[in-house]
Amino acid sequence: MKKIINNIDDIVSEMVHGIVSSYPQKLKILPGTLAIARNDAAFSDDKKVGVVSGGGSGHEPLHSGYVGKGMLCAAVCGQINTSPTPDQIYEAIKYADKGQGVLLIVKNYAGDDMNFDMAKELAEFDDIKVESILVDDDISAADDAEDTQGKRGVAGTVLVEKICGAAAEQGMELHELAQLGQRVINNTKTVAVALSAATVPAVGHPGFELDDDQMEYGVGIHNERGFSTEKIAPSKQIAEELINKILKSYDHNTGDYAVLVNGLGSTPLMEQFVFANDVLNLLKEKGIKVSFTKVGNKVTAIDMHGISLTLMKLENNWIEYLEAPTDAISW
Amino acid sequence: MELTINQAKKWIILWTDYVKNNVELLNEIDTAIGDGDHGTNLNRGTQATKKALEEEDPQTMPLVFRTVALTLVSTIGGASGALYGTAFLTMARLVKDGETRLEVLLVEATKAMKKRGKSDVGMKTLIDLWDPASKAFAEHKLTKEYINDCVEKTKNMKAKKGRSSYLRERSIGHVDPVAKSSSYLYIALLEVID
Numbered sequence: 001m002k003k004i005i006n007n008i009d010d011i012v013s014e015m016v017h018g019i020v021s022s023y024p025q026k027l028k029i030l031p032g033t034l035a036i037a038r039n040d041a042a043f044s045d046d047k048k049v050g051v052v053s054g055g056g057s058g059h060e061p062l063h064s065g066y067v068g069k070g071m072l073c074a075a076v077c078g079q080i081n082t083s084p085t086p087d088q089i090y091e092a093i094k095y096a097d098k099g100q101g102v103l104l105i106v107k108n109y110a111g112d113d114m115n116f117d118m119a120k121e122l123a124e125f126d127d128i129k130v131e132s133i134l135v136d137d138d139i140s141a142a143d144d145a146e147d148t149q150g151k152r153g154v155a156g157t158v159l160v161e162k163i164c165g166a167a168a169e170q171g172m173e174l175h176e177l178a179q180l181g182q183r184v185i186n187n188t189k190t191v192a193v194a195l196s197a198a199t200v201p202a203v204g205h206p207g208f209e210l211d212d213d214q215m216e217y218g219v220g221i222h223n224e225r226g227f228s229t230e231k232i233a234p235s236k237q238i239a240e241e242l243i244n245k246i247l248k249s250y251d252h253n254t255g256d257y258a259v260l261v262n263g264l265g266s267t268p269l270m271e272q273f274v275f276a277n278d279v280l281n282l283l284k285e286k287g288i289k290v291s292f293t294k295v296g297n298k299v300t301a302i303d304m305h306g307i308s309l310t311l312m313k314l315e316n317n318w319i320e321y322l323e324a325p326t327d328a329i330s331w
Numbered sequence: 332m333e334l335t336i337n338q339a340k341k342w343i344i345l346w347t348d349y350v351k352n353n354v355e356l357l358n359e360i361d362t363a364i365g366d367g368d369h370g371t372n373l374n375r376g377t378q379a380t381k382k383a384l385e386e387e388d389p390q391t392m393p394l395v396f397r398t399v400a401l402t403l404v405s406t407i408g409g410a411s412g413a414l415y416g417t418a419f420l421t422m423a424r425l426v427k428d429g430e431t432r433l434e435v436l437l438v439e440a441t442k443a444m445k446k447r448g449k450s451d452v453g454m455k456t457l458i459d460l461w462d463p464a465s466k467a468f469a470e471h472k473l474t475k476e477y478i479n480d481c482v483e484k485t486k487n488m489k490a491k492k493g494r495s496s497y498l499r500e501r502s503i504g505h506v507d508p509v510a511k512s513s514s515y516l517y518i519a520l521l522e523v524i525d
Binding site (some may be wrong): 078079081082083084085086087088109111112113115117118141144147148149152200202204220222224225226 | 364366368372386401404405406407408409410412414416417447448449488490491492493494496497498499
């Protein structure tokens, strides 16, 4: 294992300090935590609903890169692939609350769900209004979701954070914001494919092995295995496979869509745009209207080589929320 | 039955010693169906708890359980931190409200963890240790052998909660690491009240 690090135990703390030292006008660390929060002048005068997220580290720029006016007020960084703790989430909630309450955007994993739930209880005990939404856009685990923890929260999370952040910035109240977030989640579907697994620093080797000519469909962002291992195929064929799986999961395919092509950590942008080209051409052939496209490393799995495709069926004025300006460093 | 404050502290510290002496074993068990770090994470939390109990030296029963709960929850992280924290926070609340019967505390802690984790018996989680063990304790039938049997029974279960649930059939054949670490808590309890 080769990594540009000092000590494995210090990675998350040093990363968090590196982020805020790089953008001190925009970001700060909440004392005693590894939570990154807005530090801009506009935030201190805000009287808006706070939007807070967080989760295990290793998925950068999620969530810390999305802190800023128009997206998140704070993001709590847990250890690598490990949920942050309730005391730290609670500090982020307190910081984000301007009297209008706080929306928690949580990815659907047992650890995140429970720790954010405990933080919510702590906040409610102090009379802070909190609502939370669970992102579960990964449809690769949909077939037997009853028998597992359920569908996982993956790349689509960034779109949920953008829309909710923009709506909060425009003054939407807490309950309405939570309902909007849930509708966005229901309309967002993701599937990923990996060419090689991620190496968790403390483990020191890839989470699973694939042969040089193999790829795996349906992987998660913590090296969760997928639903099938296949021979590596041309980008066009992978795009066709992922698009078909996602389109099938909607009741009908009318209307406008947003597309997110997401690199999982070690995928060159060159490959991501080759894949995006295929995705957009195929969608056009199928008569699917795409109104918004984003390409890049938005929700990663450390150094996994792979790509995920997210489609979101747009409703109402969601496109305006997606296109609204934000100060977040990584949107 | 009721614990004295000293027994309660001794119980927890004995548990932290069991965890410390079995870090490698817990990591090894967790490697099969998880990240391979349950021993390391739990030991970080239980050692911090031991330190907090020794340094803060809480003088009331609610404070003992509260100290344990808050230290565990803020130092372990992940699902196991939230679950162990929930168990001890539940016990702290109950003793504060005057419920001191240990058998009630354990049964209620189990219920609270089921609710927190949206889980139940048979899903290959710590509930498969806590549920039968707390009930056996209430019936004065809890033994070390029974505790170990409960852990062994998780081996043939298919995980339905947590990240190991995505292994589906591949989760069968290994015991649940958190059921294992919970077994030390019940074994420590038997040794303290013996």
